[in-house]
Amino acid sequence: MDITQQAERLAKDYSDAILRLSYTYLKSTDDAQDICQTVFVKLLTQPIEFDSPEHERAYVLRMASNACKDLLKSPWRKRKCSLDTCMEIPAPEAKDGSVLEAVNRLPTAYRTVIYLFYYEGYQVSEIGQILGIPTATVHTQLARGREKLKPYLEEYGYA
Numbered sequence: 001m002d003i004t005q006q007a008e009r010l011a012k013d014y015s016d017a018i019l020r021l022s023y024t025y026l027k028s029t030d031d032a033q034d035i036c037q038t039v040f041v042k043l044l045t046q047p048i049e050f051d052s053p054e055h056e057r058a059y060v061l062r063m064a065s066n067a068c069k070d071l072l073k074s075p076w077r078k079r080k081c082s083l084d085t086c087m088e089i090p091a092p093e094a095k096d097g098s099v100l101e102a103v104n105r106l107p108t109a110y111r112t113v114i115y116l117f118y119y120e121g122y123q124v125s126e127i128g129q130i131l132g133i134p135t136a137t138v139h140t141q142l143a144r145g146r147e148k149l150k151p152y153l154e155e156y157g158y159a
Contacts, residue, residue, distance in 0.1 A: 003044060010040055014057070018064045025068035035067045075126050102152035110145030113138055
């Protein structure tokens with residue numbers, strides 16, 4: 001059976017079950033569709049032979065359940081909000097003499113990690129994942145950025 005036929009069979013046999021199960025976990029049709037797609041991609045890229053259709057069904061539903069659990073504990077999901085809500089929040093503006101203006105005067109690497117850490121509230125490990133750099137590098141850039149930030153803050157009378 002070629003991959004197109006396999007994809008059609010999986011969609012016919014399991015798409016409704018995966019969508020229903022995912023929706024019960026996530027309460028979102030869009031997220032449930034994403035989980036369904038994720039499960040199908042895994043099944044098509046890592047084919048497994050099953051003893052019976054019952055074993056295959058149980059495996060597929062377990063994959064969907066695990067994918068939902070992974071999404072629920074994802075740090076990205078915790079920061080998710082609707083577009084309307086996010087549009088109401090204005091971007092921070094740097095006023096003369098503000099801490100944000102001082103942060104904006106830093107070199108890009110330091111400015112980015114300090115902004116993500118202090119303004120957006122990300123953990124060091126999350127910043128490393130976002131920027132694609134090791135956690136130790138994030139710690140170093142935070143420390144160096146704080147040192148470079150001190151003179152700017154003293155200039156504005158914050159220190």
